[in-house]
Amino acid sequence: MRVLVTGGAGYVGCHAVDALLRAGHEVRVYDNLELGHAGAVPLGLLIEGDLAEGDKLSDVLSEQRIDAVMHFAAYSTVGESVTDPGRYWHNNVLGTLSLLDAMRATNVRSLVFSSTCATYGVPKKSPIAESTPQDPVNPYGMSKLTIERALADYASAYGLGYAALRYFNACGASPHGHLGEAHANESHLIPICLQAALGQSESVTIFGVDYPTRDGTCIRDYIHVDDLADAHLRALERLSPGAGLRLNLGTGRGFSVREVIDACRRVSGREIHVEIGTRRTGDPPELVADPSRAREVLGWTARYSEIDPIVETAWQWHVAHPAGYPDGPGAAFEHS
Numbered sequence: 223m224r225v226l227v228t229g230g231a232g233y234v235g236c237h238a239v240d241a242l243l244r245a246g247h248e249v250r251v252y253d254n255l256e257l258g259h260a261g262a263v264p265l266g267l268l269i270e271g272d273l274a275e276g277d278k279l280s281d282v283l284s285e286q287r288i289d290a291v292m293h294f295a296a297y298s299t300v301g302e303s304v305t306d307p308g309r310y311w312h313n314n315v316l317g318t319l320s321l322l323d324a325m326r327a328t329n330v331r332s333l334v335f336s337s338t339c340a341t342y343g344v345p346k347k348s349p350i351a352e353s354t355p356q357d358p359v360n361p362y363g364m365s366k367l368t369i370e371r372a373l374a375d376y377a378s379a380y381g382l383g384y385a386a387l388r389y390f391n392a393c394g395a396s397p398h399g400h401l402g403e404a405h406a407n408e409s410h411l412i413p414i415c416l417q418a419a420l421g422q423s424e425s426v427t428i429f430g431v432d433y434p435t436r437d438g439t440c441i442r443d444y445i446h447v448d449d450l451a452d453a454h455l456r457a458l459e460r461l462s463p464g465a466g467l468r469l470n471l472g473t474g475r476g477f478s479v480r481e482v483i484d485a486c487r488r489v490s491g492r493e494i495h496v497e498i499g500t501r502r503t504g505d506p507p508e509l510v511a512d513p514s515r516a517r518e519v520l521g522w523t524a525r526y527s528e529i530d531p532i533v534e535t536a537w538q539w540h541v542a543h544p545a546g547y548p549d550g551p552g553a554a555f556e557h558s
């Protein structure tokens with residue numbers, strides 16, 4: 223297939239591009255490079271553009287003879303979505319509607335969409351199955367849920383075939399060493415710990431030690447980015463017109479913040495200084511997936527289910543790329 227990957231210069235998107243190419247698909251990346259890295263996209267595949275440019279999207283879809291779209295382009299920082307929700311409603315909601323309408327206009331009917339466990343809000347039960355009521359507690363989760371609802375309507379009325387994949391905590395890096403996590407203003411736990419291990423920061427602050435969990439810190443389901451990419455490929459092959467798949471992507475195992483910090487110490491062999499802070503607004507105590515439906519529907523299970531091997535891939539990336547991606551289009555691929 224020839225697949226357009228929006229946000230293919232971003233963290234999860236670039237790993238999906240790599241997996242698509244390795245599986246023999248043709249790829250075009252559509253990214254405005256606001257948060258993505260030109261260096262993370264193989265040479266010749268990047269088309270610079272914004273989701274809001276509907277006519278440009280339509281031109282790309284038809285001129286490049288695209289068969290299917292994987293849609294990663296979005297803002298995804300929970301805290302920022304609370305302080306600046308307009309960004310999330312415009313980019314994540316209106317931007318995606320612009321993409322959906324361009325797909326409709328050019329008769330491209332297959333879409334794999336990045337959704338999130340943040341659509342569940344603070345669930346009453348753990349692990350979380352897809353039947354759990356979706357009740358987001360922040361604008362980020364609401365923006366993704368809004369699009370899930372739009373996708374269902376576009377499927378029944380216009381014949382769209384889609385998969386909404388609800389990621390738990392994406393993490394890790396390509397074991398091939400050329401792709402990894404490089405956010406400006408990093409807020410995610412594992413890279414923050416590894417930056418502290420590298421001496422790039424003084425310490426890690428634990429956001430709350432008074433949660434009703436086994437050690438008082440929040441529990442999350444850490445899913446390796448290559449496992450996410452694998453699930454996207456499988457979902458792409460199972461799309462059917464007028465129908466939707468809604469699937470959780472997680473390991474089914476939860477690790478606490480303290481357990482993740484300990485894993486980062488073990489893997490790096492370095493001390494990581496910890497400070498105890500207050501709770502971060504909007505953090506549910508525990509988010510762990512029940513991934514059994516993805517196993518049944520896609521034949522998918524996470525290959526990385528232990529935390530240490532996940533952290534090892536991230537550590538290799540951070541050691542080799544302490545300043546993130548090398549500059550220049552396709553730079554990550556020059557020696558791979």
Ligand code: UFG
Pocket residue numbers: 298299300338339340362390391392409410411412414426427428429430440441442479502505509
């Ligand atoms: N944490 C700390 N200190 C830090 C950073 C994080 O204690 O410096 C804690 C958080 O409070 C949380 C856990 O580590 O309990 C994981 O935090 P992350 O920021 O790494 O990830 P989140 O669970 O907040 O967010 C991720 C994705 C979101 C998605 C969300 C769903 O980044 O896009 O999962 O809950 F919406």
